[in-house]
Amino acid sequence: MDLLYQQLLAPKKWSAFLDLGIWRFLWAGLSVTLQIAAASIVLSLILGLLLAVMRSSRLPVISWIAVVYIEVVRALPVLFMIFFTWVVASRAGLGLNLVGQASLALTIYTAAINAEIIRAGIASIERGQVEASRSLGMTYTQTMRYVVLPQALRRMVPAQVSQIITLIKDTSLAAVIGVGDLTRRAQIIYQSEFNPIQSLFVVALIYFAINYSLSLLTRRWELAIGGTVQAVGPSRDH
Amino acid sequence: MPPGAATAVPGAPPPFGTALANNLPLLLSGLVTTVSLSALALILALALGLVFGVLRITPLAPLRALGTVYVEFFRNTPLLVQTFFAYFGLPAVGVKLPGFTAAFLALGIYTGSFVAEVVRAGILSIGRGQLEAARALGLSYAQMMRHVVVPQAVATTVPPLGNLVIALVKNSSLASTIAVADLMYNGEIVNSRTFATYEIFGFVALCYLVLTLPMGGLVGALEHRLTRYRR
Numbered sequence A: 001m002d003l004l005y006q007q008l009l010a011p012k013k014w015s016a017f018l019d020l021g022i023w024r025f026l027w028a029g030l031s032v033t034l035q036i037a038a039a040s041i042v043l044s045l046i047l048g049l050l051l052a053v054m055r056s057s058r059l060p061v062i063s064w065i066a067v068v069y070i071e072v073v074r075a076l077p078v079l080f081m082i083f084f085t086w087v088v089a090s091r092a093g094l095g096l097n098l099v100g101q102a103s104l105a106l107t108i109y110t111a112a113i114n115a116e117i118i119r120a121g122i123a124s125i126e127r128g129q130v131e132a133s134r135s136l137g138m139t140y141t142q143t144m145r146y147v148v149l150p151q152a153l154r155r156m157v158p159a160q161v162s163q164i165i166t167l168i169k170d171t172s173l174a175a176v177i178g179v180g181d182l183t184r185r186a187q188i189i190y191q192s193e194f195n196p197i198q199s200l201f202v203v204a205l206i207y208f209a210i211n212y213s214l215s216l217l218t219r220r221w222e223l224a225i226g227g228t229v230q231a232v233g234p235s236r237d238h
Numbered sequence B: 001m002p003p004g005a006a007t008a009v010p011g012a013p014p015p016f017g018t019a020l021a022n023n024l025p026l027l028l029s030g031l032v033t034t035v036s037l038s039a040l041a042l043i044l045a046l047a048l049g050l051v052f053g054v055l056r057i058t059p060l061a062p063l064r065a066l067g068t069v070y071v072e073f074f075r076n077t078p079l080l081v082q083t084f085f086a087y088f089g090l091p092a093v094g095v096k097l098p099g100f101t102a103a104f105l106a107l108g109i110y111t112g113s114f115v116a117e118v119v120r121a122g123i124l125s126i127g128r129g130q131l132e133a134a135r136a137l138g139l140s141y142a143q144m145m146r147h148v149v150v151p152q153a154v155a156t157t158v159p160p161l162g163n164l165v166i167a168l169v170k171n172s173s174l175a176s177t178i179a180v181a182d183l184m185y186n187g188e189i190v191n192s193r194t195f196a197t198y199e200i201f202g203f204v205a206l207c208y209l210v211l212t213l214p215m216g217g218l219v220g221a222l223e224h225r226l227t228r229y230r231r
Helices: A002-009 A011-018 A020-055 A060-075 A078-092 A098-123 A127-135 A140-177 A182-193 A196-225 B018-055 B061-075 B079-093 B099-124 B128-136 B141-178 B183-194 B197-226
Strands: none
Touching (some): A002 B079, A011 A020, A011 A182, A011 A196, A020 A060, A020 A098, A020 A196, A060 B197, A078 A098, A078 A140, A078 B197, A098 A140, A127 A140, A140 A182, A196 B061, A196 B079, B018 B061, B018 B099, B018 B141, B018 B183, B079 B099, B099 B141, B183 B197
Protein backbone atom coordinates (compact mmCIF):
# COMPACT_ATOMS: atom_id res chain seq x y z
CA MET A 1 0.00 0.00 0.00
CA ASP A 2 2.77 2.32 1.02
CA LEU A 3 4.72 1.39 -2.11
CA LEU A 4 1.66 2.17 -4.25
CA TYR A 5 1.27 5.56 -2.59
CA GLN A 6 4.96 6.37 -2.90
CA GLN A 7 5.03 5.41 -6.54
CA LEU A 8 1.66 6.57 -7.79
CA LEU A 9 0.47 9.55 -5.79
CA ALA A 10 3.43 10.99 -3.88
CA PRO A 11 3.89 14.66 -4.80
CA LYS A 12 7.53 14.21 -5.80
CA LYS A 13 6.42 11.91 -8.63
CA TRP A 14 4.15 14.58 -10.05
CA SER A 15 6.05 17.74 -9.14
CA ALA A 16 7.86 17.76 -12.50
CA PHE A 17 4.54 18.58 -14.13
CA LEU A 18 4.16 21.73 -12.02
CA ASP A 19 7.13 23.12 -13.87
CA LEU A 20 6.25 25.16 -16.93
CA GLY A 21 9.53 24.12 -18.56
CA ILE A 22 8.37 20.48 -18.72
CA TRP A 23 5.22 21.54 -20.52
CA ARG A 24 7.23 23.61 -22.96
CA PHE A 25 9.41 20.55 -23.52
CA LEU A 26 6.35 18.37 -24.15
CA TRP A 27 4.78 21.02 -26.37
CA ALA A 28 7.85 20.91 -28.60
CA GLY A 29 7.50 17.13 -28.72
CA LEU A 30 3.83 17.41 -29.61
CA SER A 31 4.65 19.77 -32.46
CA VAL A 32 7.17 17.23 -33.82
CA THR A 33 4.52 14.51 -33.54
CA LEU A 34 1.99 16.67 -35.38
CA GLN A 35 4.53 17.70 -38.02
CA ILE A 36 5.25 14.07 -38.86
CA ALA A 37 1.55 13.30 -38.89
CA ALA A 38 0.67 16.30 -41.08
CA ALA A 39 3.42 15.64 -43.60
CA SER A 40 2.46 11.96 -43.83
CA ILE A 41 -1.25 12.73 -44.18
CA VAL A 42 -0.76 15.12 -47.09
CA LEU A 43 1.89 13.07 -48.91
CA SER A 44 0.13 9.74 -48.41
CA LEU A 45 -3.09 11.20 -49.74
CA ILE A 46 -1.34 12.19 -52.97
CA LEU A 47 0.53 8.89 -53.29
CA GLY A 48 -2.60 6.97 -52.29
CA LEU A 49 -4.66 8.70 -54.97
CA LEU A 50 -1.99 7.89 -57.53
CA LEU A 51 -1.96 4.23 -56.45
CA ALA A 52 -5.77 4.03 -56.57
CA VAL A 53 -5.77 5.43 -60.11
CA MET A 54 -2.96 3.06 -61.11
CA ARG A 55 -4.84 0.13 -59.66
CA SER A 56 -7.89 0.80 -61.79
CA SER A 57 -5.75 1.24 -64.89
CA ARG A 58 -6.56 -0.84 -67.97
CA LEU A 59 -2.87 -1.60 -68.47
CA PRO A 60 -2.18 -4.80 -66.53
CA VAL A 61 1.45 -3.82 -65.79
CA ILE A 62 0.44 -0.59 -64.08
CA SER A 63 -2.39 -2.10 -62.09
CA TRP A 64 -0.14 -4.96 -61.00
CA ILE A 65 2.51 -2.57 -59.73
CA ALA A 66 -0.14 -0.85 -57.62
CA VAL A 67 -1.59 -4.14 -56.34
CA VAL A 68 1.83 -5.49 -55.35
CA TYR A 69 2.77 -2.23 -53.63
CA ILE A 70 -0.51 -2.09 -51.70
CA GLU A 71 -0.55 -5.73 -50.63
CA VAL A 72 3.13 -5.96 -49.68
CA VAL A 73 3.27 -2.69 -47.76
CA ARG A 74 0.07 -3.42 -45.86
CA ALA A 75 1.40 -6.82 -44.83
CA LEU A 76 4.51 -5.37 -43.14
CA PRO A 77 4.76 -3.86 -39.66
CA VAL A 78 5.03 -0.06 -39.50
CA LEU A 79 8.06 -0.45 -37.25
CA PHE A 80 9.72 -2.45 -40.01
CA MET A 81 9.07 0.40 -42.47
CA ILE A 82 10.57 2.89 -40.02
CA PHE A 83 13.73 0.85 -39.46
CA PHE A 84 14.14 0.03 -43.12
CA THR A 85 13.70 3.64 -44.23
CA TRP A 86 16.07 4.77 -41.49
CA VAL A 87 18.82 2.32 -42.46
CA VAL A 88 18.47 2.90 -46.20
CA ALA A 89 18.07 6.68 -45.99
CA SER A 90 21.06 7.11 -43.70
CA ARG A 91 23.24 4.94 -45.90
CA ALA A 92 22.08 6.38 -49.21
CA GLY A 93 22.66 9.89 -47.86
CA LEU A 94 19.32 11.26 -48.98
CA GLY A 95 19.91 14.31 -46.82
CA LEU A 96 16.72 13.60 -44.88
CA ASN A 97 16.78 14.29 -41.17
CA LEU A 98 15.20 11.83 -38.72
CA VAL A 99 11.84 13.61 -38.81
CA GLY A 100 11.89 13.41 -42.60
CA GLN A 101 12.80 9.73 -42.52
CA ALA A 102 9.97 8.91 -40.11
CA SER A 103 7.54 10.92 -42.26
CA LEU A 104 8.72 9.09 -45.37
CA ALA A 105 8.24 5.68 -43.75
CA LEU A 106 4.75 6.57 -42.52
CA THR A 107 3.89 8.02 -45.94
CA ILE A 108 4.93 4.83 -47.73
CA TYR A 109 2.81 2.81 -45.33
CA THR A 110 -0.27 5.04 -45.13
CA ALA A 111 -0.42 5.56 -48.90
CA ALA A 112 -1.20 1.85 -49.34
CA ILE A 113 -4.11 2.13 -46.95
CA ASN A 114 -5.32 5.39 -48.46
CA ALA A 115 -5.36 3.76 -51.88
CA GLU A 116 -7.70 1.09 -50.53
CA ILE A 117 -9.96 3.64 -48.87
CA ILE A 118 -10.20 5.71 -52.07
CA ARG A 119 -10.91 2.60 -54.14
CA ALA A 120 -13.66 1.48 -51.74
CA GLY A 121 -15.12 5.00 -51.76
CA ILE A 122 -15.35 5.13 -55.53
CA ALA A 123 -16.66 1.56 -55.72
CA SER A 124 -19.43 2.47 -53.27
CA ILE A 125 -21.08 4.79 -55.81
CA GLU A 126 -23.79 2.82 -57.59
CA ARG A 127 -22.98 1.87 -61.14
CA GLY A 128 -26.34 3.25 -62.30
CA GLN A 129 -25.28 6.78 -61.41
CA VAL A 130 -22.22 6.54 -63.64
CA GLU A 131 -24.28 5.07 -66.46
CA ALA A 132 -26.90 7.79 -66.05
CA SER A 133 -24.28 10.55 -66.19
CA ARG A 134 -22.67 9.04 -69.25
CA SER A 135 -26.00 8.68 -71.02
CA LEU A 136 -26.74 12.32 -70.19
CA GLY A 137 -23.71 13.12 -72.30
CA MET A 138 -21.18 13.81 -69.53
CA THR A 139 -17.59 12.87 -70.23
CA TYR A 140 -15.71 10.47 -67.97
CA THR A 141 -13.92 13.41 -66.30
CA GLN A 142 -17.18 15.28 -65.78
CA THR A 143 -18.80 12.16 -64.31
CA MET A 144 -15.95 11.79 -61.88
CA ARG A 145 -15.80 15.49 -61.05
CA TYR A 146 -19.51 16.23 -60.57
CA VAL A 147 -21.12 12.90 -59.71
CA VAL A 148 -18.77 10.28 -58.31
CA LEU A 149 -16.07 12.13 -56.39
CA PRO A 150 -18.27 14.57 -54.40
CA GLN A 151 -20.23 11.65 -52.98
CA ALA A 152 -17.29 9.26 -52.69
CA LEU A 153 -15.13 11.78 -50.83
CA ARG A 154 -17.85 12.37 -48.27
CA ARG A 155 -18.23 8.65 -47.66
CA MET A 156 -14.47 8.24 -47.28
CA VAL A 157 -14.15 10.76 -44.47
CA PRO A 158 -14.75 8.40 -41.53
CA ALA A 159 -12.30 5.80 -42.86
CA GLN A 160 -9.76 8.56 -43.52
CA VAL A 161 -10.13 10.00 -40.03
CA SER A 162 -9.75 6.60 -38.42
CA GLN A 163 -6.61 6.18 -40.51
CA ILE A 164 -5.38 9.55 -39.22
CA ILE A 165 -5.93 8.32 -35.65
CA THR A 166 -3.85 5.23 -36.44
CA LEU A 167 -1.21 7.44 -38.02
CA ILE A 168 -0.98 9.71 -34.98
CA LYS A 169 -0.45 6.65 -32.80
CA ASP A 170 2.14 5.31 -35.24
CA THR A 171 4.17 8.55 -35.14
CA SER A 172 5.26 7.35 -31.68
CA LEU A 173 7.42 4.76 -33.46
CA ALA A 174 9.64 7.62 -34.63
CA ALA A 175 10.87 7.71 -31.02
CA VAL A 176 12.58 4.38 -31.67
CA ILE A 177 14.97 5.90 -34.23
CA GLY A 178 15.64 8.87 -31.93
CA VAL A 179 13.16 11.52 -33.07
CA GLY A 180 12.29 13.86 -30.18
CA ASP A 181 8.55 13.35 -30.45
CA LEU A 182 6.06 13.18 -27.60
CA THR A 183 6.87 9.58 -26.68
CA ARG A 184 10.64 10.11 -26.77
CA ARG A 185 10.29 13.15 -24.55
CA ALA A 186 8.25 11.20 -22.00
CA GLN A 187 11.21 8.82 -21.81
CA ILE A 188 13.65 11.67 -21.41
CA ILE A 189 11.56 13.10 -18.59
CA TYR A 190 11.23 9.87 -16.62
CA GLN A 191 14.90 9.04 -17.03
CA SER A 192 15.77 12.10 -14.98
CA GLU A 193 12.66 12.34 -12.77
CA PHE A 194 12.30 8.59 -12.12
CA ASN A 195 8.55 8.75 -12.71
CA PRO A 196 7.84 6.45 -15.70
CA ILE A 197 4.26 5.79 -14.64
CA GLN A 198 3.37 9.48 -14.36
CA SER A 199 5.24 10.64 -17.47
CA LEU A 200 3.89 7.90 -19.72
CA PHE A 201 0.39 8.47 -18.34
CA VAL A 202 0.51 12.22 -19.04
CA VAL A 203 1.73 11.63 -22.59
CA ALA A 204 -0.88 8.90 -23.11
CA LEU A 205 -3.54 11.41 -22.07
CA ILE A 206 -2.29 13.91 -24.67
CA TYR A 207 -2.55 11.28 -27.43
CA PHE A 208 -5.92 10.27 -26.06
CA ALA A 209 -7.26 13.84 -26.09
CA ILE A 210 -6.34 14.28 -29.76
CA ASN A 211 -7.50 10.87 -30.97
CA TYR A 212 -10.69 10.71 -28.95
CA SER A 213 -11.75 14.15 -30.22
CA LEU A 214 -11.11 12.98 -33.77
CA SER A 215 -13.15 9.82 -33.22
CA LEU A 216 -16.07 11.87 -31.82
CA LEU A 217 -15.93 14.09 -34.90
CA THR A 218 -16.14 11.05 -37.18
CA ARG A 219 -19.12 9.67 -35.32
CA ARG A 220 -20.99 12.96 -35.81
CA TRP A 221 -20.06 12.99 -39.48
CA GLU A 222 -21.26 9.42 -39.93
CA LEU A 223 -24.59 10.30 -38.36
CA ALA A 224 -24.86 13.42 -40.50
CA ILE A 225 -24.27 11.81 -43.88
CA GLY A 226 -25.82 8.40 -43.28
CA GLY A 227 -23.92 5.98 -45.49
CA THR A 228 -20.17 5.51 -45.17
CA VAL A 229 -17.75 3.07 -46.67
CA GLN A 230 -16.36 0.33 -44.56
CA ALA A 231 -13.13 0.17 -46.49
CA VAL A 232 -11.46 -3.20 -46.28
CA GLY A 233 -8.25 -1.35 -45.69
CA PRO A 234 -8.11 0.32 -42.31
CA SER A 235 -9.45 -2.45 -40.15
CA ARG A 236 -6.26 -4.49 -40.31
CA ASP A 237 -3.91 -1.59 -39.87
CA HIS A 238 -4.17 -0.25 -36.33
CA MET B 1 39.86 -22.58 -46.96
CA PRO B 2 36.96 -23.82 -49.11
CA PRO B 3 37.62 -23.68 -52.86
CA GLY B 4 34.94 -21.06 -53.53
CA ALA B 5 36.37 -18.60 -51.02
CA ALA B 6 39.83 -18.56 -52.57
CA THR B 7 38.66 -16.57 -55.56
CA ALA B 8 37.03 -13.86 -53.44
CA VAL B 9 38.66 -10.45 -53.72
CA PRO B 10 39.98 -9.40 -50.30
CA GLY B 11 37.81 -6.65 -48.81
CA ALA B 12 34.97 -7.22 -51.25
CA PRO B 13 31.55 -7.87 -49.72
CA PRO B 14 30.69 -11.56 -49.42
CA PRO B 15 28.36 -12.92 -52.11
CA PHE B 16 24.63 -12.28 -51.76
CA GLY B 17 23.02 -14.71 -49.37
CA THR B 18 26.05 -15.34 -47.17
CA ALA B 19 24.89 -13.11 -44.32
CA LEU B 20 21.45 -14.68 -44.47
CA ALA B 21 22.75 -18.25 -44.57
CA ASN B 22 25.11 -17.61 -41.63
CA ASN B 23 22.38 -16.07 -39.47
CA LEU B 24 19.38 -18.12 -40.48
CA PRO B 25 18.99 -19.91 -37.10
CA LEU B 26 18.89 -16.59 -35.24
CA LEU B 27 16.30 -15.15 -37.61
CA LEU B 28 14.17 -18.27 -37.45
CA SER B 29 14.24 -18.28 -33.67
CA GLY B 30 13.00 -14.68 -33.87
CA LEU B 31 10.19 -15.86 -36.12
CA VAL B 32 9.23 -18.48 -33.52
CA THR B 33 9.15 -15.78 -30.82
CA THR B 34 6.98 -13.55 -33.02
CA VAL B 35 4.52 -16.37 -33.63
CA SER B 36 4.30 -17.45 -29.99
CA LEU B 37 4.01 -13.87 -28.74
CA SER B 38 1.22 -13.22 -31.24
CA ALA B 39 -0.61 -16.44 -30.36
CA LEU B 40 -0.53 -15.77 -26.63
CA ALA B 41 -1.49 -12.10 -27.02
CA LEU B 42 -4.37 -13.16 -29.27
CA ILE B 43 -5.78 -15.39 -26.53
CA LEU B 44 -5.58 -12.51 -24.04
CA ALA B 45 -7.13 -10.09 -26.54
CA LEU B 46 -10.04 -12.41 -27.31
CA ALA B 47 -10.74 -13.00 -23.62
CA LEU B 48 -10.59 -9.29 -22.77
CA GLY B 49 -12.55 -8.34 -25.89
CA LEU B 50 -15.31 -10.79 -25.09
CA VAL B 51 -15.65 -9.58 -21.50
CA PHE B 52 -15.48 -5.85 -22.26
CA GLY B 53 -17.56 -6.14 -25.43
CA VAL B 54 -20.37 -7.64 -23.38
CA LEU B 55 -19.82 -5.05 -20.63
CA ARG B 56 -20.33 -2.27 -23.15
CA ILE B 57 -23.92 -3.33 -23.77
CA THR B 58 -25.01 -4.38 -20.30
CA PRO B 59 -27.91 -2.46 -18.80
CA LEU B 60 -25.78 -1.66 -15.73
CA ALA B 61 -24.40 1.85 -16.19
CA PRO B 62 -21.20 1.51 -14.07
CA LEU B 63 -20.18 -1.69 -15.88
CA ARG B 64 -20.96 -0.10 -19.22
CA ALA B 65 -18.81 2.90 -18.28
CA LEU B 66 -15.97 0.54 -17.35
CA GLY B 67 -16.23 -1.07 -20.79
CA THR B 68 -16.24 2.31 -22.51
CA VAL B 69 -13.23 3.60 -20.58
CA TYR B 70 -11.24 0.47 -21.41
CA VAL B 71 -12.07 0.55 -25.12
CA GLU B 72 -11.63 4.28 -25.66
CA PHE B 73 -8.45 4.67 -23.61
CA PHE B 74 -6.50 1.75 -25.01
CA ARG B 75 -7.40 2.13 -28.65
CA ASN B 76 -6.72 5.87 -28.68
CA THR B 77 -3.21 5.72 -27.21
CA PRO B 78 -0.11 4.35 -28.96
CA LEU B 79 0.80 0.73 -28.35
CA LEU B 80 4.40 1.84 -27.92
CA VAL B 81 3.46 3.99 -24.91
CA GLN B 82 1.51 1.06 -23.46
CA THR B 83 4.45 -1.27 -24.05
CA PHE B 84 6.83 1.14 -22.32
CA PHE B 85 4.33 1.47 -19.48
CA ALA B 86 4.27 -2.29 -18.96
CA TYR B 87 8.03 -2.66 -19.17
CA PHE B 88 9.43 0.54 -17.62
CA GLY B 89 6.44 1.75 -15.58
CA LEU B 90 5.19 -1.32 -13.74
CA PRO B 91 8.53 -2.07 -12.00
CA ALA B 92 8.03 1.19 -10.07
CA VAL B 93 5.08 -0.40 -8.28
CA GLY B 94 6.97 -3.61 -7.70
CA VAL B 95 5.80 -5.51 -10.78
CA LYS B 96 8.97 -6.42 -12.64
CA LEU B 97 8.05 -8.26 -15.81
CA PRO B 98 10.35 -9.93 -18.33
CA GLY B 99 10.21 -8.24 -21.75
CA PHE B 100 8.20 -11.02 -23.33
CA THR B 101 5.52 -10.85 -20.63
CA ALA B 102 5.34 -7.05 -20.79
CA ALA B 103 4.97 -7.14 -24.57
CA PHE B 104 2.34 -9.89 -24.27
CA LEU B 105 0.32 -7.85 -21.78
CA ALA B 106 0.50 -4.59 -23.73
CA LEU B 107 -0.30 -6.24 -27.06
CA GLY B 108 -3.15 -8.29 -25.60
CA ILE B 109 -4.71 -5.35 -23.78
CA TYR B 110 -4.34 -3.02 -26.77
CA THR B 111 -5.83 -5.49 -29.25
CA GLY B 112 -8.53 -6.46 -26.75
CA SER B 113 -9.97 -2.96 -27.02
CA PHE B 114 -10.51 -3.47 -30.75
CA VAL B 115 -11.89 -6.98 -30.24
CA ALA B 116 -14.42 -5.56 -27.74
CA GLU B 117 -15.80 -3.29 -30.46
CA VAL B 118 -16.11 -6.19 -32.88
CA VAL B 119 -17.89 -8.31 -30.27
CA ARG B 120 -20.25 -5.47 -29.45
CA ALA B 121 -21.08 -4.92 -33.12
CA GLY B 122 -21.60 -8.66 -33.55
CA ILE B 123 -24.13 -8.83 -30.74
CA LEU B 124 -25.90 -5.64 -31.78
CA SER B 125 -26.19 -6.87 -35.37
CA ILE B 126 -28.89 -9.30 -34.31
CA GLY B 127 -32.13 -7.42 -33.79
CA ARG B 128 -34.22 -8.20 -30.75
CA GLY B 129 -37.19 -8.79 -33.02
CA GLN B 130 -35.40 -11.73 -34.60
CA LEU B 131 -34.97 -13.48 -31.28
CA GLU B 132 -38.60 -12.90 -30.40
CA ALA B 133 -39.70 -14.10 -33.82
CA ALA B 134 -37.59 -17.26 -33.51
CA ARG B 135 -39.08 -18.10 -30.14
CA ALA B 136 -42.59 -17.26 -31.35
CA LEU B 137 -42.12 -19.70 -34.23
CA GLY B 138 -41.49 -22.41 -31.65
CA LEU B 139 -37.71 -22.73 -32.03
CA SER B 140 -35.98 -23.97 -28.91
CA TYR B 141 -33.21 -21.86 -27.43
CA ALA B 142 -30.61 -24.19 -28.95
CA GLN B 143 -32.30 -24.07 -32.35
CA MET B 144 -32.54 -20.31 -32.20
CA MET B 145 -28.82 -20.11 -31.44
CA ARG B 146 -27.94 -22.65 -34.12
CA HIS B 147 -30.05 -21.24 -36.94
CA VAL B 148 -30.53 -17.55 -36.15
CA VAL B 149 -27.96 -16.06 -33.80
CA VAL B 150 -24.66 -17.83 -34.44
CA PRO B 151 -24.66 -17.72 -38.28
CA GLN B 152 -25.20 -13.97 -38.24
CA ALA B 153 -22.87 -13.24 -35.33
CA VAL B 154 -20.09 -15.23 -37.01
CA ALA B 155 -20.65 -13.50 -40.32
CA THR B 156 -20.28 -10.08 -38.73
CA THR B 157 -17.39 -10.86 -36.38
CA VAL B 158 -15.09 -13.33 -38.12
CA PRO B 159 -13.80 -11.12 -40.96
CA PRO B 160 -12.97 -8.14 -38.70
CA LEU B 161 -11.41 -10.51 -36.16
CA GLY B 162 -9.24 -11.92 -38.93
CA ASN B 163 -8.10 -8.41 -39.75
CA LEU B 164 -7.30 -7.85 -36.08
CA VAL B 165 -5.13 -10.96 -36.04
CA ILE B 166 -3.15 -9.56 -38.96
CA ALA B 167 -2.76 -6.22 -37.17
CA LEU B 168 -1.70 -8.07 -34.02
CA VAL B 169 1.04 -10.04 -35.78
CA LYS B 170 2.41 -6.82 -37.29
CA ASN B 171 2.14 -4.98 -33.96
CA SER B 172 4.02 -7.75 -32.18
CA SER B 173 7.14 -6.20 -33.77
CA LEU B 174 6.95 -3.49 -31.09
CA ALA B 175 8.26 -6.08 -28.63
CA SER B 176 11.65 -5.46 -30.24
CA THR B 177 11.69 -1.99 -28.64
CA ILE B 178 11.94 -3.60 -25.19
CA ALA B 179 14.61 -6.07 -26.32
CA VAL B 180 12.40 -9.11 -26.87
CA ALA B 181 14.29 -11.25 -29.38
CA ASP B 182 11.50 -11.43 -31.96
CA LEU B 183 11.83 -11.41 -35.74
CA MET B 184 12.23 -7.63 -35.92
CA TYR B 185 14.81 -7.50 -33.11
CA ASN B 186 16.94 -10.34 -34.43
CA GLY B 187 16.66 -8.87 -37.92
CA GLU B 188 18.08 -5.56 -36.66
CA ILE B 189 20.86 -7.32 -34.78
CA VAL B 190 21.93 -9.32 -37.81
CA ASN B 191 21.65 -6.22 -40.00
CA SER B 192 23.87 -4.16 -37.74
CA ARG B 193 26.42 -6.99 -37.61
CA THR B 194 26.54 -7.76 -41.31
CA PHE B 195 25.37 -4.54 -43.01
CA ALA B 196 23.62 -6.80 -45.54
CA THR B 197 20.49 -4.68 -45.24
CA TYR B 198 18.60 -5.74 -48.37
CA GLU B 199 19.28 -9.39 -47.75
CA ILE B 200 18.36 -9.41 -44.08
CA PHE B 201 15.46 -6.96 -44.15
CA GLY B 202 14.22 -8.68 -47.29
CA PHE B 203 14.10 -11.97 -45.41
CA VAL B 204 12.41 -10.37 -42.40
CA ALA B 205 9.82 -8.80 -44.72
CA LEU B 206 9.31 -12.17 -46.39
CA CYS B 207 8.62 -13.78 -43.01
CA TYR B 208 6.03 -11.15 -42.14
CA LEU B 209 4.47 -11.54 -45.58
CA VAL B 210 4.26 -15.31 -45.12
CA LEU B 211 2.57 -14.77 -41.75
CA THR B 212 0.08 -12.09 -42.81
CA LEU B 213 -0.67 -12.41 -46.55
CA PRO B 214 -2.35 -15.85 -46.49
CA MET B 215 -4.39 -14.70 -43.52
CA GLY B 216 -5.50 -11.64 -45.49
CA GLY B 217 -6.59 -13.85 -48.38
CA LEU B 218 -8.44 -16.14 -45.98
CA VAL B 219 -10.24 -13.18 -44.43
CA GLY B 220 -11.30 -11.93 -47.86
CA ALA B 221 -12.59 -15.37 -48.85
CA LEU B 222 -14.42 -15.80 -45.54
CA GLU B 223 -15.97 -12.37 -45.86
CA HIS B 224 -17.25 -13.30 -49.29
CA ARG B 225 -18.59 -16.68 -48.14
CA LEU B 226 -20.10 -15.63 -44.84
CA THR B 227 -22.01 -12.64 -46.15
CA ARG B 228 -23.44 -14.59 -49.07
CA TYR B 229 -26.86 -14.97 -47.48
CA ARG B 230 -27.26 -11.21 -47.39
CA ARG B 231 -26.97 -10.77 -51.09
